[in-house]
Amino acid sequence: MVKLALKLKGVQYEYIEEDLQNKGPLLLESNPVHKKIPVLIHGRKPVAESVVILEYINETWPENPLLPNDPYERAQARFWAKFIEEKCGRAIWTAYGTQGEEKEKAIKDAEEGLKILEEGLKGKFFNGETIGFLDIVACGIAFWLPVLEEAADIKFFDPEKLPRLRCWTEEYTKVELVKEAFPPRDKLLPAFKAYRDQMFGPKDSST
Amino acid sequence: MGGEVVLLDFWASPFGMRARIALAEKGVKYEYREENLANKGELLLKSNPVYKKIPVLIHDGKSLSESLIIVQYIDEVWKNPPLLPEDAYERAVARFWADFADKKLYDSGTKIWKSKGEAQASAVKEFIENLKILEGALGDEPFFGGEKLGFVDVMVVPFVCWFHAYEVHGGFSVAAECPKIDAWAKRCMERESVSKALQDPEKILEFVGFLKKKYGVE
Numbered sequence: 001m002v003k004l005a006l007k008l009k010g011v012q013y014e015y016i017e018e019d020l021q022n023k024g025p026l027l028l029e030s031n032p033v034h035k036k037i038p039v040l041i042h043g044r045k046p047v048a049e050s051v052v053i054l055e056y057i058n059e060t061w062p063e064n065p066l067l068p069n070d071p072y073e074r075a076q077a078r079f080w081a082k083f084i085e086e087k088c089g090r091a092i093w094t095a096y097g098t099q100g101e102e103k104e105k106a107i108k109d110a111e112e113g114l115k116i117l118e119e120g121l122k123g124k125f126f127n128g129e130t131i132g133f134l135d136i137v138a139c140g141i142a143f144w145l146p147v148l149e150e151a152a153d154i155k156f157f158d159p160e161k162l163p164r165l166r167c168w169t170e171e172y173t174k175v176e177l178v179k180e181a182f183p184p185r186d187k188l189l190p191a192f193k194a195y196r197d198q199m200f201g202p203k204d205s206s207t
Numbered sequence: 208m209g210g211e212v213v214l215l216d217f218w219a220s221p222f223g224m225r226a227r228i229a230l231a232e233k234g235v236k237y238e239y240r241e242e243n244l245a246n247k248g249e250l251l252l253k254s255n256p257v258y259k260k261i262p263v264l265i266h267d268g269k270s271l272s273e274s275l276i277i278v279q280y281i282d283e284v285w286k287n288p289p290l291l292p293e294d295a296y297e298r299a300v301a302r303f304w305a306d307f308a309d310k311k312l313y314d315s316g317t318k319i320w321k322s323k324g325e326a327q328a329s330a331v332k333e334f335i336e337n338l339k340i341l342e343g344a345l346g347d348e349p350f351f352g353g354e355k356l357g358f359v360d361v362m363v364v365p366f367v368c369w370f371h372a373y374e375v376h377g378g379f380s381v382a383a384e385c386p387k388i389d390a391w392a393k394r395c396m397e398r399e400s401v402s403k404a405l406q407d408p409e410k411i412l413e414f415v416g417f418l419k420k421k422y423g424v425e
Binding site for chain 1: 271
């Protein structure tokens with residue numbers, strides 16, 4: 001998400017990969033409260049929490065604004081960003097990380113969330129004709145959702161029922177800067193399959 | 208700045224109080240409408256169809272929900288006095304702490320009265336830890352906003368009127384655990400925008416008693 005925002009603004013940056021099983025001192029020092037990635041360090045100043053980072057990037061490099069100028073439209077974009085993270089994102093990750101009843105409930109929640117999101121999508125992208133803040137925040141739907149679906153043997157995204165989101169995913173994943181910012185599926189899928197196997201044992205039909 | 212302003216709210220909601228404080232700080236005249244959460248009105252359901260929750264701000268017929276987003280909107284439309292700092296980095300820091308308060312304070316506080324025994328003790332520990340982290344962020348400044356009340360103060364101060372209920376149910380004292388937060392709370396209450404928006408802690412305690420019965424936690 002952050003990489004895409006930086007690329008859209010044309011900002012040069014250094015990428016440091018963190019080993020989440022063995023977090024480095026720079027990460028722990030720059031995000032002592034949550035100890036999580038992403039953290040953006042600008043000059044010597046760290047910024048944490050992905051949406052906070054996006055807003056910071058948007059304000060610090062004002063060319064190619066990611067958020068609308070109008071305060072009401074901006075508030076709407078922020079509202080939907082929160083919805084995507086909390087309602088869709090959380091449910092999707094919960095479904096991936098659980099089994100049985102908890103998984104079933106999370107799948108239903110994710111489907112509901114995606115349906116509401118579908119209705120909110122009016123143009124080619126959430127931002128209209130070009131990618132903006134909300135499209136960046138929704139990246140999980142385009143990149144991680146299909147991987148998690150396969151790794152956890154789930155189907156939340158029925159392209160027949162969600163035609164607008166399907167079109168959005170197709171258009172979004174064609175954009176050059178977007179492709180550059182995200183890891184390819186053939187790297188993500190084995191990693192997420194392995195992680196789920198680690199949690200629950202090799203895939204069996206009871207889940 | 209013209210246009211009619213209506214706030215759909217619930218008297219005890221710390222999230223609603225955030226909006227009330229922000230509007231008062233900016234000197235915005237608005238109509239306050241109390242919602243019956245057991246029987247939500249049509250306007251609420253229409254203006255917040257996704258979550259059906261208060262607070263909802265309706266400005267010139269356009270509705271907004273989610274208190275963090277509402278307060279940022281208020282700050283952007285009515286520019287004086289500014290709640291968020293000018294500098295982009297300072298703004299990011301303020302947003303980080305507002306997000307922390309959102310994610311950590313309310314949930315850990317709620318767990319205190321909603322649970323019993325070991326779960327409750329664990330909730331109390333978590334709440335105090337979170338409050339201490341915030342206390343660290345406050346440092347030696349009078350407010351999170353520095354010399355004046357700012358965005359983070361507005362986000363956090365409504366929980367102050369809920370502290371008494373948490374303390375009584377959890378068996379601890381905020382003043383003893385986090386004296387700087389206690390001092391900060393008293394300082395905030397000196398501002399009319401805050402003292403008028405926050406509710407009497409005894410009334411909140413009574414309300415929590417009612418909620419405990421409702422959720423079957425005795």
